[in-house]
Amino acid sequence: MDDDAKLRLMQNRIIKSYAWQRDIIVPLSKEFDCTVDELEELFFDLLDMNSLEALHGTFKSAEYICLYQKLNADLRLCWFIDTLEIIPYEEGKNLRIKLIDEINSGKSYEDALKEGKLELFQLLKKEAEN
């Protein structure tokens, strides 16, 4: 077996792992409307061995950041906090962290968002009373 074949074998071991397939390959291939093989080839071309090994961890932390940004947008917090300054930054941050914890414990994004909107309304009422 030559070096290229060995490298490909090692890359394959990583990318075929259960966690990679479940969290990255299968959902992304659906989003990109391509086959699993096509996406795996793409990752082999784009990433070296070290990156492949490290990347499942980075995917998880990037997912957290993405969720935080998405809640920021869907709750219009950039308006209420940054522009209007009627919700304190810390309150908005705590609300998002709480909702992300609930999503990570199994709650759907939609349910968490719905709850978040109602809690945001309560926060606004509290601010109006001050």
Place this chain on the structure above:
Amino acid sequence: MDDDAKLRLMQNRIIKSYAWQRDIIVPLSKEFDCTVDELEELFFDLLDMNSLEALHGTFKSAEYICLYQKLNADLRLCWFIDTLEIIPYEEGKNLRIKLIDEINSGKSYEDALKEGKLELFQLLKKEAEN
């Protein structure tokens, strides 16, 4: 008519305007599961006259920022651009701006996102070829 009553009248003129109702009051009262009156009272309590007058403009620009962040999250660009560095920042920015323009021209967020995912796949393939 005393000063308080005059102020309330002027506040009412702003908040009852077509653009305020359509863009802010009606959608937010649905999200917060409250009445239009309740939300209007809340804004009167939270915002002074100057803020009320200026705010429709800030809402529109905050909406742009929110959309940009949401696309960033839904396209997982914080992973592809910031962590993996396999999509150049400018390419990701241009993709988002293009999608936001399409949404502002009437395309639904879901359709724009679907298209964005396919374009992201093409960007990744282009990067893999380089």
